[in-house]
Amino acid sequence: xxxxxxxxxxxxxxxxxxxxxxxxxxxxxxxxxxxxxxxxxxxxxxxxxxxxxxxxxxxxxxxxxxxxxxxxxxxxxxxxxxxxxxxxxxxxxxxxxxxxxxxxxxxxxxxxxxxxxxxxxxxxxxxxxxxxxxxxxxxxxxxxxxxxxxxxxxxxxxxxxxxxxxxxxxxxxxxxxxxxxxxxxxxxxxxxxxxxxxxxxxxxxxxxxxxxxxxxxxxxxxxxxxxxxxxxxxxxxxxxxxxxxxxxxxxxxxxxxxxxxxxx
Amino acid sequence: xxxxxxxxxxxxxxxxxxxxxxxxxxxxxxxxxxxxxxxxxxxxxxxxxxxxxxxxxxxxxxxxxxxxxxxxxxxxxxxxxxxxxxxxxxxxxxxxxxxxxxxxxxxxxxxxxxxxxxxxxxxxxxxxxxxxxxxxxxxxxxxxxxxxxxxxxxxxxxxxxxxxxxxxxxxxxxxxxxxxxxxxxxxxxxxxxxxxxxxxxxxxxxxxxxxxxxxxxxxxxxxxxxxxxxxxxxxxxxxxxxxxxxxxxxxxxxxxxxxxxxxx
Numbered sequence: 001x002x003x004x005x006x007x008x009x010x011x012x013x014x015x016x017x018x019x020x021x022x023x024x025x026x027x028x029x030x031x032x033x034x035x036x037x038x039x040x041x042x043x044x045x046x047x048x049x050x051x052x053x054x055x056x057x058x059x060x061x062x063x064x065x066x067x068x069x070x071x072x073x074x075x076x077x078x079x080x081x082x083x084x085x086x087x088x089x090x091x092x093x094x095x096x097x098x099x100x101x102x103x104x105x106x107x108x109x110x111x112x113x114x115x116x117x118x119x120x121x122x123x124x125x126x127x128x129x130x131x132x133x134x135x136x137x138x139x140x141x142x143x144x145x146x147x148x149x150x151x152x153x154x155x156x157x158x159x160x161x162x163x164x165x166x167x168x169x170x171x172x173x174x175x176x177x178x179x180x181x182x183x184x185x186x187x188x189x190x191x192x193x194x195x196x197x198x199x200x201x202x203x204x205x206x207x208x209x210x211x212x213x214x215x216x217x218x219x220x221x222x223x224x225x226x227x228x229x230x231x232x233x234x235x236x237x238x239x240x241x242x243x244x245x246x247x248x249x250x251x252x253x254x255x256x257x258x259x260x261x262x263x264x
Numbered sequence: 265x266x267x268x269x270x271x272x273x274x275x276x277x278x279x280x281x282x283x284x285x286x287x288x289x290x291x292x293x294x295x296x297x298x299x300x301x302x303x304x305x306x307x308x309x310x311x312x313x314x315x316x317x318x319x320x321x322x323x324x325x326x327x328x329x330x331x332x333x334x335x336x337x338x339x340x341x342x343x344x345x346x347x348x349x350x351x352x353x354x355x356x357x358x359x360x361x362x363x364x365x366x367x368x369x370x371x372x373x374x375x376x377x378x379x380x381x382x383x384x385x386x387x388x389x390x391x392x393x394x395x396x397x398x399x400x401x402x403x404x405x406x407x408x409x410x411x412x413x414x415x416x417x418x419x420x421x422x423x424x425x426x427x428x429x430x431x432x433x434x435x436x437x438x439x440x441x442x443x444x445x446x447x448x449x450x451x452x453x454x455x456x457x458x459x460x461x462x463x464x465x466x467x468x469x470x471x472x473x474x475x476x477x478x479x480x481x482x483x484x485x486x487x488x489x490x491x492x493x494x495x496x497x498x499x500x501x502x503x504x505x506x507x508x509x510x511x512x513x514x515x516x517x518x519x520x521x522x523x524x525x526x527x528x
Contacts, residue, residue, distance in 0.1 A: 026436070027438050030441045030442060030444075030445055031441060031444075034445045037448040037449070041449070041452035042452075044452060044467075045452060045457055048458050048463065049314055049458075051317070051464060053314060053317070056312050182294055184294065185297050185298045187298070188301050191301055191304070192304055199308050200304070200311060201307055204304070
């Protein structure tokens with residue numbers, strides 16, 4: 001019953017935000033060009049790294065492209081859902097409109113995380129999938145059901161971790177009010193996700209798998225794509241994703257206790 | 265008399281904006297942290313010995329990326345985002361009445377932010393030297409002076425380009441998406457992620473005709489003490505400013521004629 005209610009509400013969200021975003025049609029075209037250029041740019045950067053090295057720490061150029069593909073898909077998802085919604089929290093807190101959200105007979109996290117949608121991010125997701133298909137072809141990966149489920153599971157887990165990271169940082173707004181720069185810091189760290197984790201030095205590798213689990217976000221799904229991944233890594237990723245989702249939820253509920261409405 | 269007035273105005277603007285920026289110290293510190301991507305890139309280069317093929321030693325490369333970080337810190341421009349917000353909110357109208365081009369206000373904002381940012385950048389550099397003690401060096405006064413000038417010129421070029429884009433707000437509502445488009449070549453071609461010398465020849469043949477390598481690569485090479493053509497680089501920077509400034513004046517005068525205040 002409640003699930004159906006949430007579905008219905010979400011379809012309304014989709015409808016309204018798509019309608020308002022499609023007002024700016026040239027904008028979407030410009031965003032498409034931006035997405036394409038950005039992908040070309042990162043492949044260009046990757047080709048600079050590989051121009052004199054056959055492989056970097058066991059990753060060939062063709063294999064590293066898979067990471068780019070997954071990064072592009074995840075970045076598209078970030079731009080479609082996480083970025084437009086979670087930066088909105090800052091506005092809600094600053095202008096006191098979070099009160100209205102909390103008063104609604106619907107889960108506040110649901111409302112805040114899914115209210116808006118930016119369709120231009122879809123283009124990035126499509127681009128990422130095209131690149132992945134191309135990679136599957138050049139790396140001669142044969143598709144079968146177990147392979148597809150593994151990839152699907154790892155990518156879903158990555159999305160969960162990514163969402164939790166964004167949500168975590170946006171939640172801190174309740175104390176610090178102005179944190180859109182914190183999301184900018186997260187964004188610049190996420191940039192690391194374009195490269196295989198083992199191309200970094202040991203200390204950075206530890207940092208990016210323990211403190212900010214960027215390693216889990218792109219490297220493990222790429223390994224799953226290549227069929228290189230061990231089972232324990234995938235299980236670990238599922239575990240990390242669940243821990244992240246759970247703590248981000250708890251953190252939100254905890255933070256709301258400190259929210260003291262506007263002008264109070 | 266007139267110059268006295270201008271000096272007075274500029275001084276007052278700077279003072280006001282500086283105290284304004286000091287209010288947001290945490291925000292600016294976070295901005296500074298979000299600029300550390302060059303250090304991650306450095307880690308990829310040196311950890312995989314990729315720099316051997318481009319004949320730059322580890323030490324020179326680490327100095328280069330540190331300088332790239334510094335140049336980027338002091339040439340970040342966001343005028344289009346401020347102007348877009350102001351013009352959508354109708355704040356531009358009162359600015360236009362004042363006997364001062366509103367862009368002076370934004371310009372002072374940027375300078376004040378750079379002054380606020382300076383200590384944070386120094387702290388980050390300090391940590392960088394703790395981790396890479398072998399790359400400590402002291403540039404001589406002349407080089408330091410020249411590189412400060414070229415960093416400022418790089419800032420001016422970016423400020424002018426963004427101001428031109430910002431003026432497009434008079435015609436379209438969302439000029440910031442054009443800025444995001446322009447940011448992609450700036451990111452990949454300016455030398456922030458990889459020094460321009462490492463680029464393949466088919467890119468190097470035309471890149472020096474564009475403004476991009478003069479934004480970060482040239483000042484960073486100058487400061488880090490790599491061999492470059494100083495007078496050539498500086499004159500190209502000045503040439504770009506001379507080209508962009510009339511374009512800005514033109515688009516500004518066209519735009520203000522087009523501008524209709526809210527509610528008219």
